Amino acid sequence: MALLSYFSLRTKLILGAIFASQLSTGLSLLLMKGLVHPQTFIASSAVVFVLIFISAGLCAWCISHFATRTLATSLSALEVGLLNFKDNDFSVTLPVRGDRQLQALMTLFNESAESLRQERQYIYQRELLLDKVIQSSPNVMLLLDDQQRVIYANDAARHLFNQGCPIDGFALPDLIERVSDELSLALNTLKGGLFTLPVTGQDEDDSWHLSRGKFMLNGQFHHLLILKQMTHELNRQEVAVWKKVIRIISHELNNSVAPITSMVNSGRMITKDLNDPKLSMIFDTIEDRSHHLSQFIANYARFAKLPQPKKDKVDWRKLVDQLKQHYSFELRGQLPNEAGYFDLIQMEQVLLNLLKNAHESGSNIDEVNLSITSSQPLNKMNMTGTDLDSKGLAIQGTLIEVKDKGAGMSADVLKQALLPFYSTKQSGTGLGLPLCREIIEAHDGRISLHNRDNVGLCVSVFLPQ
Template sequence: MFRLQTRVLIANVVCGAVTLASGALMLEAGMSGVAAIAVALVLGLVVALVGARVAPAPARRALRALHDGVMGFAESDFATRIAAPSPDEVGDLVAVFNRMGAVLRAERAELIQRELLLDTLLQGAPMAILLVDQRQRIVFANAACRRVFHGAARLHGRALPEIVPLAPEALRGPLRRGEDSLVSWEHDGQEESFRVLVRAFHLNTVPHRLLVIERITHELARQETATWKKAIRVMSHELNNSLAPVSSLAHSARVAAERPDAATRLPAVLDAISERVAHVTAFLEGYARFARLPAPRREAVPLAPFLATVGQLFPFTLDAPVGDAHGWFDPGQIQQVLINLLKNAEESGSAPDEIRMAVDQVEAGIRFTVRDRGHGMDEETMRKALLPFHSSKKAGAGLGLSLCSEIVDAHGGRLHLARLDEGGMAISVWLPGRTGPA
């Protein structure tokens, strides 16, 4: 069987031969030269058209099939397979098409299996996972999301702002702001702690956000147990370090009392004993304050003079004037909270002019937010930041943020930690108004 190129060449030769023969016959028949040439060209054209219609018909059918197959590829239909018409160029093209279809079918089957495996893993994950596109539409939500959003039957395709009110109140702020957070709320009849992680990325050049809400109650409970063990070790070590010298000094005092110069030696020994006792007392008093936190005595507090007093102790920059706004809280306790937060911001390495505070009237209450540009916290430190006796500072007692959290909780408020994209931390304290929770 001739290849297509050969058949076209033969058709051209036949067409030329017919044209020449027709011209010669017309001249022998006595026709003029112009008329003979015209008739010969017409006959050659007729032969060429007939050849074009008859000779490549299988090739035309194969090309139409290839066209339809490629259009199927565009619509993700890779099932088409074309029978090769003949071993020519068109046949080679058909063979390439069939091989390409087989490869695409295999790759799609593998992709489907991978997607099925990934979906199974995500749906079975204990943490709630949400994927949100640039229009705030939910493009993926796993089964755990239904527990977080109070049994919402369908989340896919809905707008994130539409479902935020379905979440527990403590979770709504972090979801709206789109920032990493540690929050707590009552879940299944008991207080549970959750970690919110938010990550931005591009999917097919389109901005997306991944939100993960993970329960960390058991992890925190284990850390709390370890923290209490550490506290006991710290207290035992501190007491031993103080009591051992006291015991030695007491013995020295007894010996000195028997000496003739007791009146001159005893005061120095007793002063040393008093110093060690004072150190132990101060050490234990710090922990006692944490354990014996009094109930807050709320009152209407004008914010402008209150913040001015705080600023005299630890300078900061206020984002906007508070005017004649009032808060409803224990001024002494909340002053202690803000001073602790400002002190932490200063010790984080932030420049004084980069320590700022914002005061907002939100959610039927008031929110203080202290921001800095220091070294911030890593995830491990954030998870443990509110635990008693945990400190990232060498000389820290680990009571600062945990005491702040206790004070805020006693007010019925919330303390929230977040890392800033530009570096540093933002720690906010929300306190309910006079009609808020007691």
């Protein structure tokens, strides 16, 4: 029995058929010898017996070989197909032929191959989609093994740690040496949380959040680090809170101002025959302050109810000419050849506000200048995924700069200048720059303030193309 295990199924079937034919032939000859008279039965010689046995064996082998040829071919094809399955190749399709049982077996194999092909295609496309989402994410993602070596990194991580070059296989301590001390300190901590990073050319720091995860994969521990820039989200939430507070205060003040205005009119009607100058002055004062308070509330309500921008193509020359009708300035450089794409009314409001501040900075009027150029995002050394397109390249856009040679701003003022209600002017509402920031960020852009090298202030606005 152990010897038969070395033979194929077809060989076993042929040997079995030969053995059966030889056995049946021998039994038949013995039976015929016993029934027929020995003198008349010529097959009693040994040579005739041998010839008969050989002939029977050859016939059995030919018939068995012919009968099992389809089985052998099908089993060989099935073996090749299963070997391809083992190598993760599901493209093989077997021909359906032979008897009913072989056809059913080949059909089942082909159906299994088709199902596996579709499943692998689905998984492959899902992996491509997941990789595309991860690579396009503005969040910095690093997957490390238990030896702190980078297994996977997205585009944002490559730009943060290695200027866009691959970092797979790098050790995390080696990458930490290339970043700022603040980021290095955050990555060396065992816990996640919020931290701030200084931004080149800006006095306002960026807020980041670090989250850590640990899981088992293929029998080994892996570590997932996710860095998310929170500056815009925190600013958005802060502005949303301010808007809610403004709406509540405006509602309550309007509820008080309206009855006061009505009572002033009623008082005038009642006391019109008295002709008392002091009483008239009191009513005038109350009416004037009520009107001023209403205007004050209206300005804040405009900030709280800023509509979404209605973007359209805008000719830069036309916009510059409109601005010069309100404030004088010097235009530096050439205007972009391509038209801008933004809400003309809102952007005009932003630039008028910035030019107004430049005129009120103490700078000479002829030293206020405006430049509009095609450029890449602000702070090129601190770009994240939001500043990159699908190919990992910096997004092109328009850089608008308003410069003056006034007194500039102190470091504390620069950090708070874009916050609502903060103003260094005695009669200011603290809404001018926050309103500009709200409009620019609604256009997916950025605004930043920094003191110039010599004297004065520069306000930079970047609008993506």
